[in-house]
Amino acid sequence: MNDKKERxxxxxxxxIGAVFVSIFVLIAARAFYLQVVKKESLVKLAEKQHQRIVPLTPVRGAIFDSNNAPLALSIEMDSCFAEPRNVENIPDAAAKLAPLLSMPAEQVEKKLKGSRNFVWLQRRMAPDQAAAIKALALEGIGFVKESKRFYPNSEIAAHVVGFxxxxxEGLEGIELKYDSTILGSTGYLVTERDALGREVYSKGTVVKNPAKGQNVTLTLDKNIQYIAEKELIKAVETNGAKAGIALVMEPATGRILAMANYPNxxxxxxxxxxQQALRNRSIADSFEPGSTFKIFLAATALEQKAIRPGDGFNCENGSYSIGGRTIHDTHKYGYLSIAQILKYSSNIGAAKIGARLGNDKLYAGLTGFGFGEKTGVDLPGESSGTLRNKSQWFGVDLATISFGQGVTATPLQIATGVSAxxxxxxxxxxxxxxxxxxxxxxxxxxxAPEVKRRVISEETAKTVARMLEGVVAEGGTGVNAAVDGYRSAGKTGTAQKVDHLTRGYSADKRTASYVGFVPLEKPRLTILVVVDEPKTSSYGGIVAAPAFSAIAEQSLCYLKVPTDHALKKKAEQVEVKSAPSVETVDAVVDGGVVAGAAGAIMPNFRGLSMRQALKVMQQRGLNVTLKGSGRAVEQNPMPGSIISGNDRVWVRFVPSA
Structure with missing residues (x-):
């Protein structure tokens, strides 16, 4: 019995011993797990329990132009905070802080009496303001350095740089597109807490400094950007327009040297x-390009062998019916060559070239030049424009698209296409x-520059360039775009705007544009100027061409591009919108009037000042009634018409600005 009890x-x-050993092993294993395996995570958790972390503004990298001139910088400024538990006399502190913070004392006091143990009083203060608050030496009031974004050139390149x-965080422009690159890592202000979670004020508050982001260097040249903006403002304000766009590119590389928008x-x-002023119209807005589209029509037709450089077309004396609609030219033209169709901007001639080319080839050519798709420029908010598929072209669509109606494009698409x-x-x-x-x-x-594709041959490009030089020559629609000392090429454009209420074309709203490149032989610059809803004239040759000339001349001088012919004193800018009709070509010389079999021949007065008109009248012995003052905008009869003794002959002038 005793043996059983003892056993x-x-x-x-x-x-019991085994249980204790098991418990000891479990405790030891748990201790090893907590002290060794989970040490780092538990230390961080403990820190969170006795520290309060306040995030600080990351430091953004800088944005520079191509010459390393700063366009956007981050500057250090003082941010003021309060730890209310450590403020001894809150009403007194609020009264002293209020005038320096430009806040009512009641509002400051409310902040200091809040339930939060940390509160920002004002972030990124002016230096003199921060110095005044520091001089108060108030307990519980502290400062930390934070960065603030600053744009040293104000409006210059604002739409490109963004804000x-x-x-x-970046909200627009390069600031938004490259936000993750420019934005640095967040810094932290760390304050200690006691066992009850209350913050403990310490003069030795730890600050984990934010890391600076990377810097971005742009292709923009600040000086050319300034020139473009200055001349664009002049063009818009002189013509009482709603808005405007100016682009400057290097045609050989695709580098954008200037991108200006108005309003700025x-x-x-x-x-x-x-919000309208913040939009980058150069890439976000698309509009019917009008006659500038004839560049791509001619290039495609020549490339596809649908026409030859020496071909010509009957422009039907200004009126041509097709697909149940009638196409009109601004003036009556007879037989015009391809170069003359571009020079005088004949819609009828363009429609006939389009008919020769056909839907399939024209559509392929336009998509080849990049229309209907985004250019891929490194900016947010780019539009692709609208180019309907050829299967959706009906009736007169082939004709209207040939001269830039029924299709929309962004300014950047047009400039990129012309650069090709x-x-x-x-x-x-x-x-x-x-x-x-x-x-x-x-x-x-x-x-580096990136070639998307070849769209036309070098031979075709040179042929089109020589034709476009005629647009700038005497008698062309772009004579006001001539650049003294340089041969250039370009094309004017005038397009009706769509009225969104009537879903038809507006009776009085137009977009006037001019696009071209200079010098002719080795182009350094492609320049596009668009003026939206000008009030003085709707013609690109009057409104936009002078701005092209001014931007080109100043930019080429700045870039030290040698002239390719002798400089000459510039004549007054005039508009030459028409070629004489085929019957009167030999009768009109230098805009004057010579006697014909049935009387005198009416010259083209449009764009002339009253002084110039009087000089022509005196030289040619013509009696004309002059109405108004400024520059000639309307006349009767039309240029090239035979004047008889009984005709009412008059010219109407309006102020040019």
């Missing part, structure tokens, strides 16, 4: 401007960012 006692002792919010804005105070003609037939991808570098200047990534 059972030993068993119980062993069981940031308070975060500061100051990115330092962007919130004060209407200028550079010998290569469609380049336009781009704005040259390189990305770190804070030490080391290049992290660089960008």
């Amino acid at each position: 059972w006692t030993r068993i119980r002792i062993r069981i 940031t919010g308070m975060d500061p 804005f100051n990115p330092n105070t962007f919130s004060k401007y209407a 003609v200028a550079n010998g037939g290569l469609l380049m991808k336009p781009y704005l960012v040259e390189k990305i570098s770190d804070d030490n200047g080391n290049v992290v990534r660089s960008f």
